[in-house]
Every structure is written in C-alpha cells, then in structure tokens.
Amino acid sequence: MAEDTAERDHPLTPAGRLFLQKQMEQIINAAIAVEHPIDVAAIKSEIENSIMLKHPRFCSLMVSDSCGREHWRKTQVDLNRHVIVRHQPLSDDPSISDEDAVNDFLADLSVSSPLPTDKPLWEIHLLMAHKTMVFRVHHALGDGISLMSMLLSCCRRADDPAQRPTIGGVAAASAPRRRWSHVWTLLKVVWFTLVYVLEFGLRVMCLRDKTTAVSGGSGVELWPRRLATARFRLEDMKAVKRAVTGATINDVLFGIISCGLSRYLDIKSPKALPEGLRITGVAMVNLRTQTGLQDLSKLMNGNSGTRWGNKFGMLLLPVYYHSDGSDPIPFLKRSKSMIDKKKLSLEGPFSYNIGYLVMSLFGAKFASILNYRIVCNTTFTISNVIGPQEKITAACNPVKYLRVTSSSLPHAITMHMVSYAGMADLQILVAKEIISDPKILAKCFEDALQEMKEAAKTTTTS
Template sequence: MDAGAQKVGVSRSLHHPSLSLSLAAHGSPGTDSDEPLTPAGRLFHQPEMNQVIHCVVGLKNSLDIDSIKSQVRNSMFIKHPRFTSLMVRDRHGVEHWRKTSIDLDRHLIIIDSPVATADDESAVNEYLADLSTSSGLSTDKPLWEIHLLKAHKCVIFRIHHSLGDGISLMSMFLACCRKFDDENALPTIGTASNRRKNLKGKKEWWALVLGFVKMAWFSLVFVLEFVLRCLWVRDRQTAISGGAGVELWPRKLVTARLWLQDMKIVKEAIPNATINDVLFGVISSGLSTYLDHRSPNVLQEGLQITGVAMVNLREQSSLQDLSNMMERSNSGSSWGNKFGMLLLPIEYHKKGGTDPLQYLRRAKVMIDRKKQSIEAHFSYRIGYFVMSWLGSKIASLLNYRIVCNTTFTISNVVGPQEEIAIGGNPVTYFRANSSSLPHALTMHMVSYAGRADIQILVAKDIIPDPEFLAKCFEEALLEMKEAAEAIAKT
C-alpha cells in the first residue's frame, strides 16, 4: 500500500477537482475585506488532508422542504461569516475568505427517491460511504451543503473542516435546535470530565513536585513518540491496517449502538474512570475480538495498535459558552479549529478467560498518563509553527505520515442530553463522520439523549465485514456491564 504514496498527490487532485476550480475562478488579487485562513484551515485544504465533516440527523416526521428552507434562511448558516464566504486564492496561492451572497438552492440537495433498497439506516450509511470518497465540495460557493433524503426522513450536513471543528459545528447545530418538550429552551449538553480541575485544593509540596515530575516525564516520552511517528515509526501490519493511498479506496459505513447508561455502570466499577476511558476500553476489547476472528493464532500477545484522537483544547462548560464562539472570534473559546492530536496505543490480547474490565483498567492507565502530559498542546503548537513557518505542504506531509503510520482514528463529541427538535420535528438520531483518510478504520462517536452511536467507516477491501466489527464493540460493552454489575453485588 505504500506504493500509493507516489500517486497520492495526483490522485487527490483528481479526487477533488474543486481545488483547481478555486484557482481558475477566484485567482484575482485580494481585496481589503478578504480574511486569511488560519493555519489549521489551510491544512484542511491540502489535497492529502482535504476533509469534509458529515453531520447526520434523523427526523421523526416527513421532511417539509419549505419549512427547512425557512429554517436555514433564519439560521446561523446564513449569518456566520465562515458560511457566507468563498475560499479563494490570491496570485501567490495564499488562501483567503471572501464574503459573498448565498444562493440557498445551490446548497440544498433534495433527494426524493430512496437512495438504496435497504432499510433506512443502511441506506443512509451507504449514501454517506459514497460521499466519503466523492469529489468534495465545490469552491465556487461557500463550503457547505445540506442533503435532504426525503424517503428516509434524514438531513445530512456536509461542512468543510476548514470552517470549524466538531465543537464549533456542534455549537452552531444546537443553536438552531430546541428541546422537544420546550420549544423555547435551548438543548443542554454534558461536559467532558477533567479530573485535573476537580483535584483543586491544598496539596503537600511533595505531591506538587511529584506531579510536575510525572508531567515532565510523560510529556518527554509522548512528544518524542509523536515526533518519531511523523518520521518513520509505524504500527505492525494487521488485518485492519491502512496506508498511503487508502483514502481513495471504496468505503462502507455501519453504526454501533451503545447506551450511555451501560457505559456509566461500567465507569462506576473502576474508581475515577470516565466515559472516555470506557469508550477506549470498548474499542480495545472489540478490536481484540475482531482480530482474533480475522487472524486467529497469528498476532503476538500484547501487540500495540495505535489510534489517533483529536482533543478539544477549549475551556467550555455550557451551550452558552459554545454559542459565544460564534460571536467572540478572539476569545479562548473562539470559533474554528482548536484541537490537539493524541496517539492512543492499545494492546491486542486474546479474549479467552480475560476479565472484561482489564481492558478498561489498561485504557484508564494509558489515558491518565496522556492527560498528565502536554502532548495535545504540543501537537497543536508544533502544527501551528510548521504551518506558519514551513508552509502548508510540509505540515500536510507530516500529518499524512502520522495517519499512515498509525492504524485507526477515533473521536468523541458530547451531544444533547435530552431529545431535541428542529423546526418542531423531533430528532430520532444524531451521528457524525468525515471523509476518508489513509486509515482503513475511522470511528466517530456522538452521544444523544442517552445513546452513544459510533459511526464506523472502513475501507471495505481491507475490512469487508464492518457489521461484525460493530457487533464486537456492542458485545464488549455488554460484557463489561455484566462484570461491573457482578462487582456491585459483592
């Protein structure tokens, strides 16, 4: 698969014809009102890292097209500067945002007939899988679209990653919604726990010194590993490995359904565990089961498989804080892309006779060490430095190599705690995924109203049975829940 690296530049250009369209249509000199893209925004316009986020919303009632158009016209999509600007390049090839008018009909893609003969969920997932390797978003209009699948009562928001990250886009989406049982109330969202903030108080001097030593040591180790991953260190080949050029391979998308209440029961079995710890324990257990199925008695016990996770670096605690991002561009909770990258290693273990909670214990130890380091902040700062001083091509190459040298991508975005509605139409599910990467496996979890759905996007020629992989994750959580309940009874 590494042979694809020599072709990826050409392939991605053909794969995203809109990139050349921007130069042809908007190569005029910049104006005083043009705003330069941030370094992160420029990164996501490089051919190797061109990314589109897909937010998928299922609705209870049929889609009223006129009502949806009215909702969009009165929403932040029409008011926010990023969503009303073209991405243009000046004569030097530097990207800028340029204000423009919105032709709403060009942004709404209405599909009247079923997109596939399968059930609604499978049909929508098939449609999304095709979008993940499509030609991207045309740059002769602002970089977003809304696909309305009338036969499946589904709305798909396609938004280019340069417009914002998951937290930014979640804030915009929720600002357009209301609670199902109170049409005047904004939704509420949970916050990711951060034990470092909860451990405030007077500490002994030796505890502070020990904490600093741990932070310095873990930071040194993880930062060094991060740098080596940018260069040549890579995971061993397994049945789920991708590589250069795999982002162009056909995709398949399935959904694993977890319940937050089950995850909370498991969390309580291990002191100070978090939902993220449980999620990564589930991923570790599920992947071990899947690899046992695909490669029985082949892999070495304890083999390391590395994931890439994006970590929000903002400090927000409420939907109001998230909404303020759309107004305070210079604040600590500013709109845009503000996330760091973490390398999250897991170990393959045979499942026979293993305590299911051991996967959670190992995940918690690893994630706790990551939290004590500055790896996420380092990756953000070094990325900003490389983009600013060495250019977007070098930054894109380094990011591309990190993905090629690891095995999977995982993300987790906290969604509404209660049922919500858009324009009075109740939301039945809320999911997200993105366009494809060199990974053969990417996973995006979004929680909504007590559920936690994981969208599993795979290169189907490498992972031909993602339905079984989703079942491995679902059963891993149930096994952990049974073990946790057994502990609670003793």
C-alpha cells in the first residue's frame, strides 16, 4: 500500500519547493471583476467542466515524506471547500468604492494568509456584494504565465462565446534572437553576463540600495499592506513607445516607473537625494521559447520550452532618480538602454540555472536565504503579464478588469501589471507604515505616462 502511494506521488520542482519556504512563500491573488451579479452555480459548473480539475497540480495535496521532502499526491477535489462565497460587503462605509474595498481585501490577504494544506493549494472567493471573484493560487503550482493561461481556459470571448480568449505574444523581457556569428555581439553577451552575474553575487553578500522613502528591508514582509491601482491605456503606451526608435512596452513601463518614483521621492523628500541615485528592482523574466500566454495543452503535455510550472529567471533592473522632470522622455531612453543590455545578457537563464543548482546541492532553505537577501538589498519587485486582447466573459458574465497581486515581500513596493482589452492595470502593494499614501504613488505613475505622451507628440511634431 505504501509503495502504491509512493508511485502516485510526484516531487515538487525546485522552484515550487522554494515558494514553500517561510521567507519566500508566495500566493498569487487575482481579482476578476464582472459587470453583473455573480451566479454561484454557473461558476461552479464552469470550474467542474474546465481543464483546471483535470490538471494534476490542481487536484493534488502537498505532502512531506519522512525526510521532509515535499511531494504532490493526487486527491479528490471537494469544490465546496474551494469556492468560498461571501455575501456581506467588505466594508460598512458606503463611501468606499467596490474597487477600493477589493484592494483592501487583497492587501489583507497578502500578509500572513496561507492556503490550507489539507486541500489542493487554490481557492476562489466570490465577493457577491462587489461582483468580484478572487482566485488565490500558491506560486508552487506555477508562474504567472502558466496560471494566467489556466485562468483564461475557463473564460470565453465576449464577442464570440464559442471561442477562447486570444493568447497572443508580447515583447517581453525574454532574450531576443541573437546573431551569434557577430563577434562583437558575442563579446557584449559575455561581458554583460559577467557584469550582471557579479552583481548578483554582490547583492547576496553586501551590495544594497541607498535607503530612501520607499525602502523596505528584513521583516517588512510582515508589516500591514495597502494596495492601489494605476491604470494605463495601451494606446498611450504605444504612442510613447513610437517616440523612441526600437522601444517596447516594457521600456515604456520602466520609464514610467523611473519617472514616477522620482516624482514621488520629490514629494516625500525634496532635494534630499543625489541626482542619478540608483533604485533597483527585481523582475521575473519568462524563459519559455514562446513569449506571452501559452497553449494550455502544450503546457500540460510538457513540450520542450513550454512546460507547465515555474519557468522564469530573475533580473535586477535599475532605475535612476532625477529631480528635473520637465522632459520625461529621457527616463524612457535610459530605461531602453538598460533593458537592451539586460536582454543581450544571459542573466535570466543564469539566475534560473544557478538557482536550480543551489537547490539541488544545498536544499530549498539555503536557496530561500539567498533569494531573501537579494530582495532585502533591492527596493521593489515588478512583473508584467500579458492578458487577453479582447473582452472576455466568466460563466457568461462580462469581465470588467483583471488584476493581480501576491504575498508581501521585504520590499516596501511590489508591482504587478496585467493588460486586458486595451488597458493595463498596475497593482501597487505597499507597506503602509513606509508608504501611507499609495494612491499618490499610483497618480505619479499615471501622470508620468500622460506627460510622456504629450512630450512624444511634441517630438513627433518637431
């Protein structure tokens, strides 16, 4: 009997084991707001008939063997334990909007709110009063690309209910095709890789960002959180992108972050910081061959380059403080130059493979300590996942927005952007004792995009 049980068990991936460690445990919280009241029976029916309950990770318990090593063990899913219905409003204050109430709920979930381990590590909260579904899933089950692909497999296109949402690619931070025959290009690849690998080592040991009004540190992951949303029109981002030759949406995003953080720091500590001060972010980069969302059948079949799970590397992405924000376009140019060098290097694949090696040789606990130190020595976390290009429905109910955040980290700022039907929502999770007014920070980001757009018009006209 014990042998039969062992045969049914499947070991966790190294990345999955990392996300179960106390210091780095991560739960992804996705908010899906719909236009009409939620039909609980329809939601349950959609889940029962979806590919989700056929996926082994979504119908397996996380168990530990006698040596303390974690495994997945197949179990029967009781849908009533996973779908949690809440009829009462999240707040008694009628002046608080649905969006703010849901953001407050997500902020509370981000701190010390683990998923029960006596059932598969996911659940869906139906906030009936706010017409919002909150999909909670442990990061050990998969990364943002895998989980977004899974989530959208349960949805349909609003303009054609017979079709699944379009899962197009995106110009992401993954490595571009390289012309290895060019000796100069090869030399730059080697040089940038060596420089960035050395920085990784220094970040683990001693190198730390200068303390500012947005800095976190060890223990900050346990502090209470607040959550605000910055909204961007993708057309505005594309208009800015066209102002700089070869720029991408990710370049624009980091230009916005650099400019917005500079504006916010000017508000909180005017003239207190040196020009060009480096503020370092930690970003996750998709290492699959195909960028963007994935064909779920390929993910589940484990095809080379598109397998299910956590297939991402880590990048250290610096932005720089500048007090003179009269022309925001230089923020974009600096961001593009930095990201071009990062894409040319092998930093992402190196971080993934060295992490795998450390996990294999020294175990998950040691690997989590190294990752924790990197986070403590930087300033913010950011991710960017492409969502559906068109309007979608969930159980025949039109979706208003998709937003994602995660468990808190030692950073005082954690940002996750998801695009959906022409909009991009940036969820800004902050430690409220450090950043008490995240809506001001969100406004700084939104204003930065608008100022870049106006400057781009002027550049094009001239």
